[in-house]
Amino acid sequence: xxxxxxxxxxxxxxxxxxxxxxxxxxxxxxxxxxxxxxxxxxxxxxxxxxxxxxxxxxxxxxxxxxxxxxxxxxxxxxxxxxxxxxxxxxxxxxxxxxxxxxxxxxxxxxxxxxxxxxxxxxxxxxxxxxxxxxxxxxxxxxxxxxxxxxxxxxxxxxxxxxxxxxxxxxxxxxxxxxxxxxxxxxxxxxxxxxxxxxxx
Numbered sequence: 001x002x003x004x005x006x007x008x009x010x011x012x013x014x015x016x017x018x019x020x021x022x023x024x025x026x027x028x029x030x031x032x033x034x035x036x037x038x039x040x041x042x043x044x045x046x047x048x049x050x051x052x053x054x055x056x057x058x059x060x061x062x063x064x065x066x067x068x069x070x071x072x073x074x075x076x077x078x079x080x081x082x083x084x085x086x087x088x089x090x091x092x093x094x095x096x097x098x099x100x101x102x103x104x105x106x107x108x109x110x111x112x113x114x115x116x117x118x119x120x121x122x123x124x125x126x127x128x129x130x131x132x133x134x135x136x137x138x139x140x141x142x143x144x145x146x147x148x149x150x151x152x153x154x155x156x157x158x159x160x161x162x163x164x165x166x167x168x169x170x171x172x173x174x175x176x177x178x179x180x181x182x183x184x185x186x187x188x189x190x191x192x193x194x195x196x197x198x199x200x
Contacts, residue, residue, distance in 0.1 A: 041069040045150065045172045047090050052164035059164070064090035064102075066152075066170050070122050071144055075113045084110035086126070086142060088152065090168070104129045105152070107136070118146045128159060135159065148172050 044067040053059035066088040078084045086108035093100040107127040114121045122142040128135050139155040151167035 042085075043068055043071045043172065045170050047088060047168060047170045049167075049169040051092075051168070052166055054161070056165060058095065060092055060094055062090050062092050062163075062168055064088060066105075066150065068108075068142075070110065070113075070142070071147070071172070072120075073113070075110065078110060084108060084122075084124070086122075086124075086140075088168075088170075101131070102129075105140075105154075108140070120144045126154070128154060130159065130162065143167070144172070 044065060047062055047064040047066060049062040050058045051060040051062060066086070068086040070084050070086060073084075086105070088103075088105040090103045090105070091100065092103060105126050105128055108124055109126075110122060110124040112121075112123045114123075120143070122144075124140055124142075125137045126140045128138050135158055138158040141153045143151045143153075145151070148171065150170040150172055152170070153167045154163055156163075156165070
């Protein structure tokens with residue numbers, strides 16, 4: 001029992017460290033995690049998804065992180081000085097562990113927000129890094145379900161159906177946990193956590 005607890009604690013520590021490293025950067029500037037008001041408005045979590053192959057069968061495991069300020073906001077919340085942001089860093093490998101590679105989703109531009117029941121949809125465009133280089137102006141729909149699950153649907157024609165026929169899913173941690181992680185990161189912003197996305 002003690003050994004299991006130690007392993008669980010160690011695993012949570014690794015997840016925390018990965019989140020701190022991921023959210024402590026900005027894909028566009030490489031600067032530290034935003035401070036002040038921008039810091040407080042950011043929500044972040046993990047990518048945890050299985051994507052299908054061309055035959056519609058599960059073939060790929062996706063893991064990574066996402067960072068945004070759009071959750072629970074209206075379109076009027078954003079302007080030229082306070083832009084909508086959504087960035088994601090994703091590792092992708094086949095179910096057998098082969099073909100490991102990574103993607104970055106950045107440069108989010110918000111076009112529309114709509115609500116239906118407990119689902120909020122944010123539509124816009126992003127830049128997605130692919131094998132042959134970044135693909136710009138990729139239509140994207142980001143859905144938030146019950147403030148617990150996020151799904152990212154990228155236009156298949158612009159990405160050569162690379163992510164299959166299902167959305168990329170992620171988890172939105174409870175607000176209390178996000179606040180704890182932000183508090184922890186408050187002392188880390190001056191550390192050397194700059195992840196240069198151009199090197200991904």
